[in-house]
Amino acid sequence: MSLLKIVTIPDPILKLPSQPAHELSREVLLQLIHDMTETMRHHPHCVGLAAPQVGRNLRVVVIDVTLHPKPHPNHGLLVLIDPVITSAAGKRLGREGCLSIPDLTGNVVRAERISVRALGPDGAAVKIDAGGFEAVVLQHEIDHLDGILFLDRVSSLKTDVFRRA
Ligand code: NI
Numbered sequence: 001m002s003l004l005k006i007v008t009i010p011d012p013i014l015k016l017p018s019q020p021a022h023e024l025s026r027e028v029l030l031q032l033i034h035d036m037t038e039t040m041r042h043h044p045h046c047v048g049l050a051a052p053q054v055g056r057n058l059r060v061v062v063i064d065v066t067l068h069p070k071p072h073p074n075h076g077l078l079v080l081i082d083p084v085i086t087s088a089a090g091k092r093l094g095r096e097g098c099l100s101i102p103d104l105t106g107n108v109v110r111a112e113r114i115s116v117r118a119l120g121p122d123g124a125a126v127k128i129d130a131g132g133f134e135a136v137v138l139q140h141e142i143d144h145l146d147g148i149l150f151l152d153r154v155s156s157l158k159t160d161v162f163r164r165a
Contacts, residue, residue: 004039004054006099013052014100015147021051021058021081022119029060033079033121036062043099045069048137050144053100059083061141065134072133080126083118083142094136096150097164107160108153110136 007013021029032051040049040062048063059082065074090112097105113131116138120126130138140150154160 002035002038003042004035006039006043007053007055008100008102009149009151011100013055013057014144014149016052016057017147018050018052018057018059018145021060022123024058026123029081030121032056032058032060033062036060037064037077037079040064041067046099048141049099050141052144052147053098059145061138061145063134063137063141065137068133073131074134075128075130078128078138079121080116080118080128081121081123083116083138083145085114085139085142086117086127087115088139089113092132092136094133095162096136096140098140098150100144101149101151103164104151105162105164106150106154108136108140108150109155110139110153114138116142 036049040046047067051058051060061080063078065072088111092112096108114135116128
């Protein structure tokens with residue numbers, strides 16, 4: 001058990017595409033998942049974490065929207081290996097933050113509903129249909145696996161990015 005150090009911008013790790021994780025040994029993968037989940041829960045209001053944010057360029061995300069102060073429909077803890085968005089519909093604009101960009105938030109347009117396929121921690125295929133806030137978190141975390149940050153998604157760095165108080 002250990003808390004992992006959060007990588008922040010401008011660390012180049014955050015801009016690299018991550019490698020598939022399904023071929024990792026089960027022991028290494030379960031340890032990483034365990035530590036990422038513990039690290040996510042350690043940071044107040046953190047509802048998702050992607051492996052590049054802890055310095056590992058692997059396609060692993062953990063998400064738990066129940067950790068958000070406001071209630072949202074959700075699947076509880078999601079641990080996704082090699083997640084892929086298979087469909088997306090609708091649009092919503094929302095404010096996003098990221099542990100790797102500690103001083104800023106930004107307005108980002110995301111799909112309102114998505115389907116994701118992935119492997120679960122036991123190696124079994126999973127399909128998630130998510131909407132609203134949980135769908136946004138999924139899109140944000142899966143972006144990290146392709147080296148994309150919310151700052152890359154704002155339409156204007158001048159009007160859609162805000163300094164945290
Ligand atoms: Ni993030």
